Amino acid sequence: MNKNNPIGMIDSGVGGLTVIKEAQKQLPNEQFIFIGDTARMPYGPRTTDEVIAYTFQMANYLITEKQIKMLVIACNTATACALTVLQKKLTIPVIGVIQPGAQAAQLATKNKTIGIIATDGTVNSKAYELQIHQYGADTKVLSQGEPDFVQLVEANKYQDHATRDIVMNHLAPFKAAGIDTLILGCTHFPLLEPFIREAVGKQITLIDSGRETIYAIKQCLNKLALNSDIKHNHDEDIYYTTSDSDDDTFKVIATNWLARIHELDVRHLKIVDNGTLQHLEEISMPRLILASNNQHKIIEIEAILNDIGINLTVTPLNSLGDSVPEIIEDGTTFEENATKKAMTIAKIAPNDYILADDSGLSIDALNGEPGVYSARYAGDHDDQANNDKVLNKLEGITSREAQFTSVLVLVGPNKPKLVATGTVRGLITDQRYGDNGFGYDPLFLVPQFDKTFAQLTANEKNQVSHRGLALQELGKHLPEWLKGGV
Numbered sequence: 001m002n003k004n005n006p007i008g009m010i011d012s013g014v015g016g017l018t019v020i021k022e023a024q025k026q027l028p029n030e031q032f033i034f035i036g037d038t039a040r041m042p043y044g045p046r047t048t049d050e051v052i053a054y055t056f057q058m059a060n061y062l063i064t065e066k067q068i069k070m071l072v073i074a075c076n077t078a079t080a081c082a083l084t085v086l087q088k089k090l091t092i093p094v095i096g097v098i099q100p101g102a103q104a105a106q107l108a109t110k111n112k113t114i115g116i117i118a119t120d121g122t123v124n125s126k127a128y129e130l131q132i133h134q135y136g137a138d139t140k141v142l143s144q145g146e147p148d149f150v151q152l153v154e155a156n157k158y159q160d161h162a163t164r165d166i167v168m169n170h171l172a173p174f175k176a177a178g179i180d181t182l183i184l185g186c187t188h189f190p191l192l193e194p195f196i197r198e199a200v201g202k203q204i205t206l207i208d209s210g211r212e213t214i215y216a217i218k219q220c221l222n223k224l225a226l227n228s229d230i231k232h233n234h235d236e237d238i239y240y241t242t243s244d245s246d247d248d249t250f251k252v253i254a255t256n257w258l259a260r261i262h263e264l265d266v267r268h269l270k271i272v273d274n275g276t277l278q279h280l281e282e283i284s285m286p287r288l289i290l291a292s293n294n295q296h297k298i299i300e301i302e303a304i305l306n307d308i309g310i311n312l313t314v315t316p317l318n319s320l321g322d323s324v325p326e327i328i329e330d331g332t333t334f335e336e337n338a339t340k341k342a343m344t345i346a347k348i349a350p351n352d353y354i355l356a357d358d359s360g361l362s363i364d365a366l367n368g369e370p371g372v373y374s375a376r377y378a379g380d381h382d383d384q385a386n387n388d389k390v391l392n393k394l395e396g397i398t399s400r401e402a403q404f405t406s407v408l409v410l411v412g413p414n415k416p417k418l419v420a421t422g423t424v425r426g427l428i429t430d431q432r433y434g435d436n437g438f439g440y441d442p443l444f445l446v447p448q449f450d451k452t453f454a455q456l457t458a459n460e461k462n463q464v465s466h467r468g469l470a471l472q473e474l475g476k477h478l479p480e481w482l483k484g485g486v
């Protein structure tokens with residue numbers, strides 16, 4: 001086993017994040033790959049067989065696809081149900097959260113009275129009691145199932161006032177029972193620690209079983225000489241969830257709990273059913289293909305998308321190779337043509353998002369010419385000839401008002417068509433000015449700058465251009481569009 005391989009960490013949902021947070025702090029050289037089985041959480045009410053099956057699926061994925069060197073079950077219920085089975089069947093070391101928590105509690109208790117809060121599954125398994133009694137048979141153990149706490153955390157309500165009241169209420173019996181140590185026997189619970197602390201009082205030692213597990217991981221890495229010697233940046237850690245709908249909540253909690261400035265990159269694992277057997281598969285996100293043969297446009301669109309922080313893999317059309325068919329732009333409006341471009345490419349890339357732009361210059365004194373014919377006004381994509389034609393047609397005409405329009409059409413699998421338009425007004429000069437940009441840029445004077453588009457920097461043009469404005473408009477609707485379907 002390569003010591004620089006990642007460590008896998010699995011949980012039923014967001015609870016395991018409390019373990020990974022501590023692990024990232026204490027093990028800066030390790031890379032972690034985390035799976036939260038959000039599609040099938042909570043594990044508490046599940047049968048032992050179910051929990052074993054799910055845990056195996058996650059372990060198999062991490063071993064075969066990610067070559068993990070060690071597996072950490074960052075979930076008490078899964079540890080209670082599946083740890084020994086996994087340890088027997090897997091060839092890599094497997095660490096659970098119960099034994100480290102039980103050991104720490106036994107060391108901490110002075111009056112030999114320990115409380116445990118956990119899921120019903122963990123409580124019913126008596127796994128903590130068994131471990132605690134291995135270290136001291138006479139220790140009194142009081143266990144209480146708290147399934148509601150899990151749901152409150154998973155629903156991102158762990159800081160709500162109502163949650164505080166629930167926690168205060170539920171934990172009141174422990175105050176009377178005389179415990180001096182309380183095990184947070186579910187990895188979700190450290191997120192509720194401020195409320196739990198308030199409920200049981202300062203004098204009680206709280207044991208975070210997840211935190212204790214980090215010592216067990218360290219010991220195991222040392223014993224097997226598996227410490228990574230590459231310093232990993234924890235931004236490289238990968239987070240997976242199994243459900244689509246919860247991904248947002250997971251992302252919000254994870255970004256917040258792990259104190260990340262940027263939203264975490266949370267990926268999706270699909271539960272694939274092959275008759276009786278299930279396994280997990282990574283679903284790759286659709287690409288955003290820019291359906292344009294105009295490299296100038298592509299460069300502009302990529303820069304603007306980058307500026308507005310679009311989190312998609314942007315792919316230019318030419319990377320699709322020879323399979324790209326010819327697109328006949330015979331529509332009478334920009335939208336018709338942009339739709340045609342997008343739909344033509346969608347046929348060869350049905351799983352991707354396709355963004356097309358149809359744009360052009362409309363001159364008031366020429367009744368909107370060249371308009372949809374901008375690219376082929378005089379010669380097909382012959383900028384020189386097209387500019388000359390405009391200058392000739394406007395010779396002697398004093399009214400020089402004109403407008404650039406960009407109509408963007410975005411399509412995607414099972415998505416409605418999204419249209420965004422941007423326009424910019426300007427004046428047609430009497431000769432070419434500037435060398436930047438493309439098309440009619442040398443003739444289009446922007447009054448605000450008293451310069452033509454060709455005299456502006458790319459960044460300046462993108463701030464005010466028809467394309468820049470259309471993309472900003474598109475960006476406003478994009479998050480909603482990405483979520484929705486038809």
Ligand SMILES: O=P(O)(O)OP(=O)(O)OP(=O)(O)OC[C@H]1O[C@@H](n2cnc3c(O)ncnc32)[C@H](O)[C@@H]1O
Nearest residue numbers: 292293294357358359360361374375438439440441
């Ligand atoms: O169709 P695709 O492959 O996207 O590339 P294209 O260049 O043919 O694009 P259009 O069919 O939309 O034609 C737009 C024409 O309008 C002109 N045009 C559009 N936007 C422009 C801009 O930002 N600056 C200068 N001219 C522009 C230019 O002549 C373009 O060729």
Ligand SMILES: [Mg+2]
Nearest residue numbers: 293329358375
């Ligand atoms: Mg075209």
